[in-house]
Amino acid sequence: MNAKTPxxxxxxxxxxxxxxxxxxxxxxxxxxxxxxxKAETIRRHVDxxxxxxxxxxxxxxxxLAACIRLKLxxxxxxxxxxxxxxxxxxxxxxxxxxxxxxxxxxxxxxxxHQRFGDHAQGQNVFDLDSxxxxxxxxxxxxxxxxxxxxxxxxxxxxxxxxxxxxxxxPFEIRVxxxxxxxxAGAEFIQTQCIYNVERFERWMQGVRDRGxxxxxxxxxxxxxxxxxxxxxxxxxxxxxxxxxxEVVKRMAGVPKDRQAEEGITLCVETIQRLKEVPGxxxxxxxxxxxxxxxxxxxxxxxxxxxxxxx
Amino acid sequence: MIVAERKPIEEILPWLxxxxxxxxxxxxxxxxxxxxxxxxxxxxxxxxxxxLFAKEGREVNVGERTLERQCDPEYLDELRDTIDGYDxxxxxxxxVGVQFTAERYPSKPVYPGVNTCFMGAALERGVxxxxxxxxxxxxxxxxxxxxxxxxxxxxxLNGPCGxxxxxxxxxxxxxDCAWQLIIDRLKALGRMADYxxxxxxxxxxxxxxxxxxKVVREDVRP
Numbered sequence: 001m002n003a004k005t006p007x008x009x010x011x012x013x014x015x016x017x018x019x020x021x022x023x024x025x026x027x028x029x030x031x032x033x034x035x036x037x038k039a040e041t042i043r044r045h046v047d048x049x050x051x052x053x054x055x056x057x058x059x060x061x062x063x064l065a066a067c068i069r070l071k072l073x074x075x076x077x078x079x080x081x082x083x084x085x086x087x088x089x090x091x092x093x094x095x096x097x098x099x100x101x102x103x104x105x106x107x108x109x110x111x112x113h114q115r116f117g118d119h120a121q122g123q124n125v126f127d128l129d130s131x132x133x134x135x136x137x138x139x140x141x142x143x144x145x146x147x148x149x150x151x152x153x154x155x156x157x158x159x160x161x162x163x164x165x166x167x168x169x170p171f172e173i174r175v176x177x178x179x180x181x182x183x184a185g186a187e188f189i190q191t192q193c194i195y196n197v198e199r200f201e202r203w204m205q206g207v208r209d210r211g212x213x214x215x216x217x218x219x220x221x222x223x224x225x226x227x228x229x230x231x232x233x234x235x236x237x238x239x240x241x242x243x244x245x246e247v248v249k250r251m252a253g254v255p256k257d258r259q260a261e262e263g264i265t266l267c268v269e270t271i272q273r274l275k276e277v278p279g280x281x282x283x284x285x286x287x288x289x290x291x292x293x294x295x296x297x298x299x300x301x302x303x304x305x306x307x308x309x310x
Numbered sequence: 311m312i313v314a315e316r317k318p319i320e321e322i323l324p325w326l327x328x329x330x331x332x333x334x335x336x337x338x339x340x341x342x343x344x345x346x347x348x349x350x351x352x353x354x355x356x357x358x359x360x361x362l363f364a365k366e367g368r369e370v371n372v373g374e375r376t377l378e379r380q381c382d383p384e385y386l387d388e389l390r391d392t393i394d395g396y397d398x399x400x401x402x403x404x405x406v407g408v409q410f411t412a413e414r415y416p417s418k419p420v421y422p423g424v425n426t427c428f429m430g431a432a433l434e435r436g437v438x439x440x441x442x443x444x445x446x447x448x449x450x451x452x453x454x455x456x457x458x459x460x461x462x463x464x465x466x467l468n469g470p471c472g473x474x475x476x477x478x479x480x481x482x483x484x485x486d487c488a489w490q491l492i493i494d495r496l497k498a499l500g501r502m503a504d505y506x507x508x509x510x511x512x513x514x515x516x517x518x519x520x521x522x523x524k525v526v527r528e529d530v531r532p
Contacts, residue, residue: 084464088511110471113463113481124464131468132511147511165472170493173470173505180468180506192472239473239480 004187005141007104007159008076009048011309012282013188013217018275019282020303021078021190021219022294023050026061032069035061038291039070045298047306048076048105050190050284054085057117064094068101078161079103082111087127088136088147095137099156107161107190108133131184134162138185160185165192166203167242175206182216189216190284193223195234196242197273204277213279220274221284224293225263228252264293264300271301311340311431312404313438314347314424319358325421326398329370332359333396334423335389335411336376337403344438346424347402349376355402355423371395380407386414393418428460446516446523452509454495461488467509 003010012019022045024038039049049070053063067077079098081091095106110130114122128136136147137160144155162181166174178189194200200220207213225231228251235243247266254262267285274280283303287294298304326332334356342348356374363370373396377385380403389411393399398419401408405426412420428440443460449467450457459465463481470489473480477490496502514520 110464110466112473115463115481126465127514128511129464129466129468130471131508135508135511163472168470168472169474169476169487170470170490173493176506177470180508183506184468184508239475 005104005157005159006102007048007157008309009078009105009188010159012047012307015307015309017282017307018280018303019048019217019219020046020285020298020306021048021050021282022046022285022287022291023052023078023080024066024291025052025055025289026063026066028058028060030061032061032066035066036069036073039073039075041292042294043073043075045295045304045306046285047282048078050078050080050107053080053082053109053111054117055112057084057112057114057119059118064098067098067103071101071103076105077103078105078107079158080107080109081133082109083126083128083130083133084111084114084124087125091128091133092136092140092146095140095156095158096152099154099158102157104158105161106137106158107163108137108186109163130162131181134160134181134184134186159187161188161190162186163192164189165240166194166200167192167196168240171203174203175210175212178207178212178216179210182212186216188219188281190219191221192240193221193234193286194270194274195247196244197270199242200274201277204279208279213281217281218279219282219284220271220277220280221286222267222270222274223286223288224267224290224297225251225259226290227256227259227263230263264297267297268300271297271303275301311343311429312406312426313344313428313430313440314341314404314426316346316351316355316402316424317422319355319362322355322400322421322423323362325419326359326370326400329397331371331373331396331398333389333393333399334359334372334374335380335399335401335403336374337380337401337407338376339379339381339403341403341407341424342376344432345436347404352376352402355400379403380411383410383414386411389415443517445512445514446520447513449509449512452504452507453492454499454501454504456488456491456495458488458492461486461491467512 003014022042051063051066063080067079070077108130114124140156144152164178231248231251234241285294334352336347336349336352352374356372359372379385400421400423401411402423408422429442430438430440433439440460445459463479474487479485479487
């Protein structure tokens with residue numbers, strides 16, 4: 001398969017390498033130094049870095065500005081874009097803004113409901129949904145046209161991705177839903193963090209049965225747990241998250257000062273197990289405010305060094 | 311029906327400062343059914359106001375009246391002879407009725423006695439739930455007659471999102487996931503194949519986004 005965009009992530013995936021992506025959250029202010037530092041820490045161990053878009057509806061520095069910053073540092077950003085806060089005019093406008101800085105990856109998302117964030121009284125937009133955003137980016141790129149129909153000068157050359165949560169309900173539509181996202185234009189998929197590997201394997205079986213792994217690159221999402229408390233929080237408080245009891249038990253079974261190490265080890269083991277699952281094209285390591293441990297996870301999981309692509 | 315909730319009396323009282331006669335105006339339509347602004351509620355509000363005015367030592371004449379509906383000029387005209395006897399009107403109709411009453415009587419202050427909430431139906435006595443947002447382009451044929459615009463917190467036309475858990479919405483365990491309901495319906499109808507049809511980008515110009523809307527039917531105009 002030939003790459004359709006200049007995206008480094010796309011080239012790596014199409015060359016058949018297991019890709020590694022990670023993510024950084026922008027700051028809650030205009031001081032970008034911490035983000036720059038986080039990006040520097042992981043730059044040699046990942047192929048691309050997602051920048052989250054006001055995740056959990058908490059207001060932060062915009063994903064686009066942070067992506068530009070990474071791009072200027074020579075990193076490969078993935079622009080996360082939620083449809084919660086912007087209508088079709090603003091979304092397309094920001095896509096062009098990103099394209100003008102040669103940002104070549106986008107991840108199309110719905111976004112958490114604003115009630116989780118620090119502006120619960122705000123209006124939400126949802127002019128498009130995440131599938132329609134996928135269609136919109138593909139139309140802009142492949143047909144060189146806005147949603148409204150007018151031509152675009154120098155259309156965005158973006159590798160288009162979507163998220164999928166294999167663990168959300170109802171389980172029976174999780175594979176059809178992936179098929180729908182691919183039909184809408186998704187070329188790569190980053191999954192929700194995987195703790196329940198068995199359930200994930202069942203989902204992947206369904207994905208392979210329909211040949212969907214050959215139509216889009218599936219990057220398995222992992223998040224290292226810092227503590228037993230975090231495991232419990234993820235299990236009970238985060239919508240659509242599946243943390244099995246044995247994971248909580250394992251984390252709680254080691255003394256507090258060693259739980260972080262246990263979390264890293266568990267994450268590495270999960271990656272190693274997932275490497276055996278046919279149809280996985282790479283890993284998306286979401287180390288929430290723990291980016292400094294990403295290089296170690298990548299190395300211990302046998303994913304270093306990262307391949308060079310032309 | 312249009313579902314409304316009574317406003318707290320503390321919110322209404324300051325508007326009536328200085329008034330010497332107040333008309334509490336109920337409506338016999340939706341707000342009667344949802345027990346927010348019918349004859350019974352008009353009577354209750356009028357009685358409460360009389361009591362509070364008396365407590366303040368104010369002599370205020372509080373009248374009560376309930377029209378067949380306040381969203382129809384014909385019924386509003388029934389007030390023509392009496393309305394001049396009042397300094398202010400508290401309308402217990404929905405926002406439509408409040409505005410229509412004010413439009414009919416331009417020099418009369420009209421205040422809302424209810425908060426108009428949504429278009430919905432009674433799940434049981436005392437419980438009403440939203441079902442329609444009047445988007446102007448009905449999608450129910452595509453979604454098994456469950457509306458994602460009114461019932462999904464993100465109005466996703468191609469849901470569910472990743473936050474659907476055990477049939478409930480990510481915003482709270484009391485809210486059904488609309489897409490779970492849609493999928494259940496499609497299954498019951500033997501139409502699950504429809505789930506994979508992408509619903510195209512919606513024309514929101516027929517929604518409130520397009521500005522204030524009007525329906526004109528030449529065939530029924532006089």
